[in-house]
Structures are given as structure tokens and as C-alpha cells.
Amino acid sequence: MTDLILHHYPTSPFSEKVRIAFGLKKLGWKSVTIPNIMPKPDLMPLTGGYRKTPVMQIGADIYCDTQLIMLEIEKHAPTPPLLPPGKEGEARALAMWIDRNIFWAAVGIVMGAIGDKLPEAFHKDRSEFSGRSFEPAKLKAAAPIAAQQTYAQLVLAEEMLGDGRAYLLGAAPSLADCALYNPVWFIKERLGGGKAVPPLDRLPRLTAWSERMKAIGSGNPTEMSAADALAVAKAAKPAACSVDAADPSGLKAGQKISITPDDTGKVPVTGTLVGLTPDHISISRNDERVGDIVVHFPRAGFIVTPA
Ligand SMILES: N[C@@H](CCC(=O)N[C@@H](CS)C(=O)NCC(=O)O)C(=O)O
Structure with a gap:
């Protein structure tokens, strides 16, 4: 099987x-x-x-x-390939940075905005899961810091796209792009109904990239x-x-x-x-x-x- x-x-x-x-x-x-x-x-x-x-x-x-x-x-x-030949290590290292640093900052933005609409059972579960408080008032208070941290790191991706390349490691999408799509998709879908909302509105190349990524779909x-x-x-x-x-x-x-x-x-x-x-x-x-x-x-x- x-x-x-x-x-x-x-x-x-x-x-x-x-x-x-x-x-x-x-x-x-x-x-x-x-x-x-x-x-x-x-x-x-x-x-x-x-x-x-x-x-x-x-x-x-x-x-x-x-x-x-x-x-x-x-x-x-x-x-x-998800791992472009000759750039396997780069693709995996970028994914690790994104998974471990940008994801939680993006969660801070999204939860600050919609945390109070989620059920008490979700707050309790995610507090236990993460070891951090998911109490809506605390999430809201921490959201501006999360927004700055997300922006500061997404700017690096915007810079990578600065030479006109379509994807983070060149002309074709790789593991690094799939990893970056995780937090970008989360912010766009949960807060913008699919549209670029802050801090993505300050990052035009990344926003255009996210449209290319969306077009890839989810297979069958x-x-x-x-x-x-x-x-x-x-x-x-x-x-x-x-x-x-x-x-x-x-x-x-x-x-x-x-x-x-x-x-x-x-x-x-x-x-x-x-x-x-x-x-x-x-x-x-x-x-x-x-x-x-x-x-x-x-x-x-x-x-x-x-x-
Ligand atoms: N390092 C893990 C992170 C996975 C992760 O944190 N997933 C979130 C959902 S996107 C999660 O497990 N949340 C708690 C849950 O679903 O029970 C991975 O790469 O798979």
C-alpha cells in the first residue's frame, strides 16, 4: 500500500x-x-x-x-524537485528558519486579531500545547510585537526576490517556498479573505509570489x-x-x-x-x-x- x-x-x-x-x-x-x-x-x-x-x-x-x-x-x-539539485542544504535551512521563527510570529498576528472569537477549549489546548498563554487579552496585547517580528523577517524574503527571481531559490518553487507559504497563507486566509493585509501590504514582491504559490494548488x-x-x-x-x-x-x-x-x-x-x-x-x-x-x-x- x-x-x-x-x-x-x-x-x-x-x-x-x-x-x-x-x-x-x-x-x-x-x-x-x-x-x-x-x-x-x-x-x-x-x-x-x-x-x-x-x-x-x-x-x-x-x-x-x-x-x-x-x-x-x-x-x-x-x-x-522540492530540493533543487546543488541547493538541497539551502532549501532545508531556509525551511528550518521559516518554520521555527516566522511561523510563531505569524500566529501572534492572527491570534491577536481573532483569538477572542475562538472557543475557550481552543485557548486551553493551545496554552498547554505551546506553554504560552492563549488568553485573548494577552494575545491582543502581544500582537503588535508579533507584527513587527513577522515584518522584520518577511523583509528578508522580499530581498531574496529583489533580483526578479520568481521563487526564493530561483525560477522554480522549492521546499523553501512551500515553507514560507505556511505563515503567509495563514495571515492572508485568516485575516484578509485571501488578500494581502499588514504587514504583507508593504511587501509587493512577496504578495505577487504568494499569488504564484496559490496557483500551484493542492494536487488531487x-x-x-x-x-x-x-x-x-x-x-x-x-x-x-x-x-x-x-x-x-x-x-x-x-x-x-x-x-x-x-x-x-x-x-x-x-x-x-x-x-x-x-x-x-x-x-x-x-x-x-x-x-x-x-x-x-x-x-x-x-x-x-x-x-
Ligand atoms: N514542527 C512541526 C510543527 C507542526 C505544528 O505546530 N502544527 C500545528 C498546526 S499548524 C499544531 O500541531 N497545532 C496543534 C494541533 O494541531 O493539535 C511540523 O513541521 O510539522
Whole structure:
């Protein structure tokens, strides 16, 4: 079973980063809609506790975090490339900067504007998720700072487009563009009904770029139920993977470990180490609803401890 199954919800900006990659590669994919707050009872059997959005599933292999999801999509469908030949490191480094710095600043703008319209359960969930207060009055008070931080960083992207190139790394869109589309899409869609609102109104090249990105679309999704996704995992066998015995961490195949994000949604996932490369770390786990599965995480931004 090689269907790409994305567990996501429509308003999730990190999911938009992945959906636009599907668009770029003109892929068909299965769409499972998950709740935007905890609990996520049909996702937990797959991830073992990882709660962030999105998660990608291929059979009995579960990919957490868009850093890794994008690499897996690239492997699955290499053309057109998300990683431009010769600029693979640049594309990934730009994506890391955007994911870790611009995203939260953009969230500050959007939540400052609409936080008071969202339900109490959402505020409570996101306070727990991020370790920061999502109380509407505090969000509103912090919004001007978030706006300045977003602007100061988006200006760098505006500069990159200053020589007339269509996309951040040249004539074709790459992983870096998909990553930048996440916060830009979030601000435009949630606050501007698709139009450029501050601070995007001061960034004409970036605004024109965002229109080019929007035209890429989301590929060809087909709805799938959560129950069907669990059945796919149960019927499949995880793909083979291997542990680099010379990895600087000293981790060894068969070791019991826990893997925890270092920023938000810090829920440890525990299992047996079965895969280790410079890019990913993989553990096998068993759950009565899905049988034996392998959960894959990126290395950067994830803390690994003996279980
Ligand atoms: N580093 C993660 C970040 C993912 C993330 O923060 N996603 C947000 C939604 S866009 C989230 O998980 N929010 C809480 C939730 O959906 O439960 C990635 O690249 O996938």
C-alpha cells in the first residue's frame, strides 16, 4: 500500500506547507480530517502520543513533522524537485528558519486579531500545547510585537526576490517556498479573505509570489475516514529501515527510547529503535488497533532519551 495519507485539518498552516507540495508534484493523496485540538483518539494509535498536525501515513509507516514529511514526499515523487539539485542544504535551512521563527510570529498576528472569537477549549489546548498563554487579552496585547517580528523577517524574503527571481531559490518553487507559504497563507486566509493585509501590504514582491504559490494548488485529494486509515495501517507491514552503527549519538538498534519535540506539543513517544540516519530516527511500536507500525521523526528539534 503506497497511498500517501495526510492526517490534517483545513485551517492548519503546517498542513498547507504539505498540501502545496502535493500540488507542486501533481500528486493524488488521501485526506483524513483530524480534530484541531486534543483529544485525537484515532491519531494516537498511529503516532503513539505525537499530537501535532499534520502527520503523514504510508501503510504502516507514520511520518511526524513536516521536516520529514517533505523529504518523504520527495522520495516518493522526485520530480519536480522540492530540493533543487546543488541547493538541497539551502532549501532545508531556509525551511528550518521559516518554520521555527516566522511561523510563531505569524500566529501572534492572527491570534491577536481573532483569538477572542475562538472557543475557550481552543485557548486551553493551545496554552498547554505551546506553554504560552492563549488568553485573548494577552494575545491582543502581544500582537503588535508579533507584527513587527513577522515584518522584520518577511523583509528578508522580499530581498531574496529583489533580483526578479520568481521563487526564493530561483525560477522554480522549492521546499523553501512551500515553507514560507505556511505563515503567509495563514495571515492572508485568516485575516484578509485571501488578500494581502499588514504587514504583507508593504511587501509587493512577496504578495505577487504568494499569488504564484496559490496557483500551484493542492494536487488531487480523496477523502478517507480515520477508521479506514487505521485499517490500512493494520493490513500493512512497515518498510525496512536500518540503524547507522557509526551514528555520533551512540544509539544502537533494538534500544528502547523516547522521542520528544523540543518546542511545542512535548509528548514523548516510546518504542524500539529500528532506523537511524542523519535525517531521521525511527521506532517500532505496537498498538492493538493497528498492530506493528514504525513511527519516523526528524533528528533536528527532537530530543531522544533512553526509555
Ligand atoms: N514542527 C512541526 C510543527 C507542526 C505544528 O505546530 N502544527 C500545528 C498546526 S499548524 C499544531 O500541531 N497545532 C496543534 C494541533 O494541531 O493539535 C511540523 O513541521 O510539522
